[in-house]
Amino acid sequence: MTHTLTPTADVATDIDDVARLLTPEGERIADAELDRYVRDVDAAVLRELYLDMVLVRRIDKEGVALQRQGQLALWPPCEGQEATQIGTARALRGDDFVFPSYRETGVVYARGARPSDFVLAWRGEEHSTYDPYELNTATQQIIIGAQALHAVGYAMGIQRDETDQVSVAYFGDGASSQGDVNEAMVFASSFRSPVVFVCSNNQWAISEPVAVQAKFPIAGRAPGFGIPSMRVDGNDVLACLAAMRWATDHARRGGGPVFIEAVTYRIGPHTTSDDPTRYRDRDEVEAWRRRDPIARVEAFLRAQGAFDDSFAAEVAADADRLAGEVRAAALGATTRAPITVFDDVYAEAHTGLDEERSRFQAYLDALAEEVR
Template sequence: MTYTHASPEHGAPERADDVDDVARILQPDGTRVSDPALDRWISDLPPHELRALHRDMVLTRRLDTEGVALQRQGQLALWAPCRGQEAVQVATAHALAAGDLVFPSYREHGVLLARGARPADFVLAWRGEEHSAYDHAALGVAPVQIIIGAQALHATGWAMGAQRDRSTDVAVAYFGDGATSQGDVNEAMVFASSFRAPVVFVCSNNQWAISEPVTVQARHPIAGRAPGFGIPSMRVDGNDALACLAAMRWALDHARRGEGPAFIEAVTYRLGPHTTSDDPTRYRDADEVERWSRRDPLARLEAYLRDAGVLDDSGLAEVARAADAFAAEVRAACIGAVTRDPASVFDHVYAEPHAPLERQRAEYVDYLDGFSR
């Protein structure tokens, strides 16, 4: 199951942007293929779980569309689109156990949705109303991390603690291909490997670290780095929901059995901008986007489910209505948000208030009052 750096077919080093040399269960047209390394991990999938996987992916895409629209309308300060990455986010999250703890980056909207996030949880922080809008303990999701790659260290530290508590829970760190160039991710992998920490690293290789292509920062596939740290890894088609689910089940099982960390590189594509402040037309061409659009993870799963008799027109219509209703709730939660007293920024900074913090609060209140004098 350990990643092999050289391509067995060609006997030559692979490229970091090679989208064909990946583990896959569904072809881009939805055709089911066999992969011995993956098949056994999804042999027990009943129809209702497949429909739930599809539903969460549809809701994630509709949520993403709404998030972009709200930002363009001035209701959100920023939004990090995830269109095109729904398979890796939702499918890996569906493999998690209730006690596992997720450490996400700023783009994992599908992970939060699959973990049960409420409509308001997706927008209040981006609107500037909350530091972090959701209940971390209830969702099993740590605060969204803006510092690139820092969550890998947090996940590893938590996993080492869980290990010492003799827990079977696993930490999961999600990050993009750009984060693998950060020291934090590499340092986390050193610690995770050295202490056999129960942590899974999920790299969503969406081909672009803002405006830098993956080939600039990685001569060879990113999954090939993990074995150098003593961590087994798998490189999967990130637009194939079934492959992502199977790979995550393998990785979680490996970590949960006390075998240490595992690494997944999900080869996918960011169809939209890096964030709503980005203009991707300045650094990539329309032909590339069109090629990846034909690998759409939602269309691929829908085609498979239709052919398998698991999903029909009425089922699709029902999911579409649910997605529209969810998006409407997101919009209502955003526009209806009540801005708190600015001084509340000092609330909950410490478990118990103390004199220096109260002095800072008083100075801030006085500063704000100065604008009305």
């Protein structure tokens, strides 16, 4: 189901050359290829997807605030990308295994993360990440594109187990230029592995616009590896859900890997250490705000008579509650003494470790003396 792409010089940044089911104004449009994958999605399901996106945005805002207040070392904002993350993640089965990048807060949320799972890693606390086997989701990857290889390796394991699970790799447009991602597609195609590649094209690889690194839609690269692809509106949660259902169905039936390019936008900075005003035009950001993924679902639901003040109040209350739990998890975290870093290195202590511990303790004592 490759969405038709026209090879023009500026098509890489054409935000309308995508598969779509909800317009930015919240109007439902038909797409014969996508519609059959969302026939079960009624107003009640869309309300759940709306709630998911609102909660993810609230987690994200809380993460930014906590970092600004010195409670977190760093935070990678995902505002504007909620539809891509929730739409694709909600299409997965519980036993599928996900390999996310550092920005996939919404994916981790959809996989069942606890409030503490969103913040403790960014505080650098001991054992601060979730158990990957509880969520069937790998630790969020910082190394750009490395998770694509991990996902393919896992998918090759699925083949040997002879199950119908699917492995999923999430990465950004910048990562698509990394060797790891391209090598992963070579292996996935050669072994027809059940893996779905989800590229969140948020238009900016830190300060580098996508037009610099891609003169043709990123989804157009996948067929060159023998991998079917789709370019979808990443701000349309319904289209993202349909695209992922198509992709996982293809992979589960033995069709091999699939590639989805979700065209979206990073409203905030790359991370909280970044200043996007140095490289982005304010008008561009405001134009994308008008394509907000949450607002378009609200507009559609209101037109259907399925969104009222009571529902809005329920959503707001749920968001407040979750934000409070995330904040409490960060503020209530107990940071162990630095010397304890040696405690869990080996099952049994040995003289070499004891010597290193002594040297580190001397270093800490010297620091404490300087402070006094």
